[in-house]
Amino acid sequence: MKNQEGKDIAIFxxxxxxxxxxxxxxxxEISIAIIPVMLGKGKLMVEELKANVWLSLLNSKTYGNGTIQLSYQVIKKRPK
Structure with missing residues (x-):
């Protein structure tokens, strides 16, 4: 599906x-929103991975309520 023509696939x-x-x-690409609330408990963003996943920041946006939106490119090979 990923290699077919068409729009990007998004999963939330x-x-x-x-x-x-x-x-x-x-x-x-991974997009992460940091919302300024301390929960004390919560769900993991990602469960155990077989290997480290390296990310490179693409952009960030800060909103008036303190939320920060971060977009990262997934690096296919470990950076040197």
């Missing part, structure tokens, strides 16, 4: 699914 949430897709090398 799903720590287990994200780990599986990262392990398979199928993720090109």
């Amino acid at each position: 949430g799903g720590a287990c699914l994200l780990a599986s897709l990262l392990d398979a090398g199928l993720v090109d």
Whole structure:
């Protein structure tokens, strides 16, 4: 599906699914929103990975309420 013509594929949430897709090398970009609330508990963003996943910051945006939106490119090979 990823190699077919068409729009990008977006997935929201799903720590287990994200780990599986990262392990398979199928993720090109990750977008993370940091919301200024301390929860004390919560769900993992991603479950255990087979290997480290290296990211490169593409852009960031700060909103008036303190939320920060970060977009990262997934690096396919470990940076030197």
